[in-house]
Amino acid sequence: MELPVRLIAILLVALAGSSFLGGCDRQKADAPQAPTQEVKAATGVDRSHKGQPAPTVQFKNPDGGDIDLGKFKGGPVLVNLWASWCAPCIKELPTLQTLEQSQTEDGKLGVIAISQDMAPQGSVEAFLAERDIGRFAAFHDAEMKLTEELGIQIMPTTILYGSDGKEIWRFVGDLDWTGEQARALLAEAR
Structure with a gap:
């Protein structure tokens, strides 16, 4: 028996909606969903990747051409990985x-958000x-190469790279990027 396309779409939306607590947990399909407490404990500033160079995997720029994070080397850049x-x-x-x-007005820090949607x-x-x-x-990174290369398990994840192209820190989970905590973190940009 074939399910109508509309019913399949509704089921997929309902399934995707079940991961909206604290951060969007990106795990393999056969792995069980982590309890909310574990997801929340995994959010915040992570400095364990400090000094690692930005990956060279390609994704799409706004014009549809290929680009990688090396294009942004030379100034600090904040890279946000998100999904709709x-x-x-x-x-x-x-x-x-x-x-x-x-x-953009100050010219001190580049900020890019890269969608990890397959659409x-x-x-x-x-x-x-x-x-x-x-x-x-x-x-846009429809193949989610960046999340794979960077070992991202929770979205959003935002990574600050220095002007040398090396990671300074990553913030796992959502943050008000106009707030005090963000200002303190962004003061580390160099």
């Missing part, structure tokens, strides 16, 4: 856009525009 199915990601995107706009790039642009955060450039 991740509620904490959606919650923090407007604060990232505000940060990006203020940094076509045009759907990422539409998603951002529908939520009035369409000024954000729609970088």
